[in-house]
Amino acid sequence: MPKNTAAGPKRFWKSFWYAAQGIRQAFRSEQNMRVHTGFAVLVLLLAALFRVPPGDWMLLLLAITLVLAAELINTAIESVVDLVSPELHPLAKAAKDTAAGAVFLTAAFAVISGIYVFYRPVMDWIAGFMS
Numbered sequence: 001m002p003k004n005t006a007a008g009p010k011r012f013w014k015s016f017w018y019a020a021q022g023i024r025q026a027f028r029s030e031q032n033m034r035v036h037t038g039f040a041v042l043v044l045l046l047a048a049l050f051r052v053p054p055g056d057w058m059l060l061l062l063a064i065t066l067v068l069a070a071e072l073i074n075t076a077i078e079s080v081v082d083l084v085s086p087e088l089h090p091l092a093k094a095a096k097d098t099a100a101g102a103v104f105l106t107a108a109f110a111v112i113s114g115i116y117v118f119y120r121p122v123m124d125w126i127a128g129f130m131s
């Protein structure tokens, strides 16, 4: 596999290309990455539908970014663990479980953010629907 041997601006743009390849690879190989991306798209569509204020958009974008970034780092750690420790090992388990814990924390933050942003608009929508 080729390394990034380019220099100057070319090296800079190539590193973006490698990053895009990493995201594409994680999206293809990790079901959780696809599930989280699907939720992210749904949440952004709902935010547009309910016309949430700019500050709430930023909170949702922060939550989505945290979850997807944690998922990418989790995927990277899983790959390295599988490479160096294909056999069962307590440290391999600790590494994978800790990385999964990071994803769980960001997902919990995303759920709380979603409730914070959508509770009022959804309640108003239901109230309008009932009256």
Ligand SMILES: Nc1ncnc2c1ncn2[C@@H]1O[C@H](COP(=O)(O)OP(=O)(O)OP(=O)(O)O)[C@@H](O)[C@H]1O
Residues within 6 Å of the ligand: 030, 031, 032, 078, 081, 085, 086, 087, 088, 089, 090, 092, 093, 096, 097, 100
């Ligand atoms: N080499 C290993 N040594 C010890 N325990 C491991 C090892 N590999 C995996 N495990 C345990 O099995 C769990 C599941 O590991 P696996 O590699 O299937 O990842 P995963 O969390 O299912 O991720 P994904 O499904 O996204 O690939 C880990 O969280 C860990 O507890």
